[in-house]
Amino acid sequence: MVIIGSGAGGAPMALELGRAGFKVVLLEKGAWYKQEDFVHDEILNSRRNFFMPLPWDEPHLWRAGADKPYSRTNEAWTANCVGGGTVHMSGYFYRLKPVDFRLKSELGAVPGANLADWPITYAELAPYYDKAEEELGVSGNATPHPFLEPRTKNYPVPPLASHPVAEEIEKACKQLGWHAVRTARAILSTSYRGRSPCVYCTLCGSYGCEHGAKSSTAASLIPAALATGKVELRPRSMAKEIAVDAKGNAKSVVYVDQDGVEQEQPAKVVVVSATAVESARLLLNSKSSRFPNGLANDNALVGKNLVFSSFGQSKATFSVAKRGKELPWLTATAPFVDRGMQDFYLMPDDKFGFRKGGTLGFMWAHPNPIFAAVGIAKKGERGIFGKALKDKLREYRDSRILEFEIYGEFLSNPDTYVGVDPNVKDKYGLPVAAITIKRHPLDFKMTQFLVERGEEVLSLLKPDKVDRVGTAGETTILQGGTCRFGNDPATSVLDKDCRAHAVKNLYVVDGSFMPTSGGVPITLTIAANSFRVADRLVQRLKKGA
């Protein structure tokens, strides 16, 4: 078995196949960082190629509509390292809700969108949500609320300590007739399976955890997979192509090893999990006489129906000097707010112009100082420098910023997709992923509505000001859709077991399988689905099919 990618999708497969006694080679294009490699250095972590490749080495192409020119970007990359995006994630581990599995049935036809129901139900995935939460280590406390998805057990690890503002948010939501609910986190609050708990260092999202308390696959599933003795991890190994035999079955993975030497690893089964963008690119770059348009791409659907997560955000600023006495919680230093609101996940009717919404997550602004200062300095006509910039930086020093972000439905549509550009190659000489994005207008209507509701909550906390960051964004680290799963080979790339309709020994287990984006961060769902797929694959292999 060869697995390509060691993040939320690849690692569960490696673990389960290893446990079942199958020999696995796990190819990871990035480096294998150890806990001691994670240091609190913003430049190293966030501003160079520690996690993300540089755009002159390995660009993505990006254009806002097919009539626009492409520009080079590092957008839509996720961390290139063992553990993938789970290493630097914030780890907001929400489950999808039953409606996410049958959105087309629920909403009917939405003009301009390409909705599809999933070929599985929430109930079929639920046991694997339990399993993923246990294997990775998720902290939380599932208390009943009107929007809680069905679950049979509580989280395996108790919740993290919350900042006292969480209570203020709960009160404000209650006053508005809404519900602030605790956000489960892939961060350990207590020791768990030999791993250390969080020390609340505050430099969390965008950093790897030096304590191993963040439940990245590198800290949880990968060590367990390696401990089976059946899994061999090959870091800094970039898959170039999946080769096929005369019958069109996958026979090997061609990759560039850590010394820059091309290798070919034979495989009985190939599992792809390189992110929705990069997995589509790998399939499209794997051309053969059987698959002249790319592997498993008979119906030209590989790369289509790309979805991200709809993003919106506002920030509330509180002056500590002016308000510290009146608002005693303002000076508390606990990093995590961990409250979310899902009252607008699914609207009962069309009154506000949309039905499917998403989640609002509340948090303190990220403490990275360069990140903050670049945002303050801005550019163009709104840009400031000199004394004006220093005054604003001092104002930032004397304030605290509470914010929310939206994880909203992103409607798939015919104008949002990823292909490859044969004319632009990366440092390996491979055609790069070329992304075309055109947002469905309902996404913006929905995001604006959610942002306005979030601002109502923030306003009740009596901040000095509330600034809207935007209502028309997308979170590109959350990506899916490019190899839809479904029962009909004419309208999907994968079957319900995430096996390619056209290639019987090829599986894709990152977010690519998801026909709809869901209204939460999807990392937990990717891991849960991968455990589900692994179960099916192991059963199939044991039957010898």
Added chain:
Amino acid sequence: MTRDDPATAPTESSSPDEDELSRRVFVHRMAFVGGGVVLLGSACKDEKPKTPPAPPPPQALASSHKTFTNDEWATLSAAVDRVLPKDEDPGALEAGVPEYIDRMLQTPQMEQMRKNFVPGVAALERRAQKMFKTSFWKATAAQQDELLTIFKNSPENTGEARWYEMLVVLTLEGFLGDPSYGGNQGEVGWKLVGFTLVGRNVKGDPKAPYDGSKRLEELRCGGKRGC
């Protein structure tokens, strides 16, 4: 993490402009929380930006810099001093921002950035000569601000606007980054913004001797260059 206005995703300008620098330089958002902006470089590695002839270097300003000529060093120092001037708190020069930029642009990862940024310093000087009949570093603070504002307010995707953006981002990196990169000396930048999360003697602190650029190279590449 996000883009709040996909319609303004940076594109490559096609209108020729005498004073345009490297037109493919742009600044883009990093794709995850806390990442903010990463500076991106040219679309094609072989692009050779036009380097104008350097005016004679001012004598008194020699330093151990490697990326910039003495003249460019003087221009750069004056520019970062206007971005973050000293007032009741230290500014860019006290923090060592020019040293940071000089060292950072020597690292292999930033080679493309160096090719894009350095000619812009000369372009700023050229424009100062044209407008004020004197070197940028000799011009008055008001004149320097006037010229930087012209660059700042230039239409998006022009060389001037992009160079201004690079200048500000590199200045803020040097002011607020880990002191081991050569800037933020005495942690004056962190003090200005109240950042206290490094240096608490916690496990994640960079431990001396620490060199972020070197460490990045080692970790990413196992010591191999050009990986």
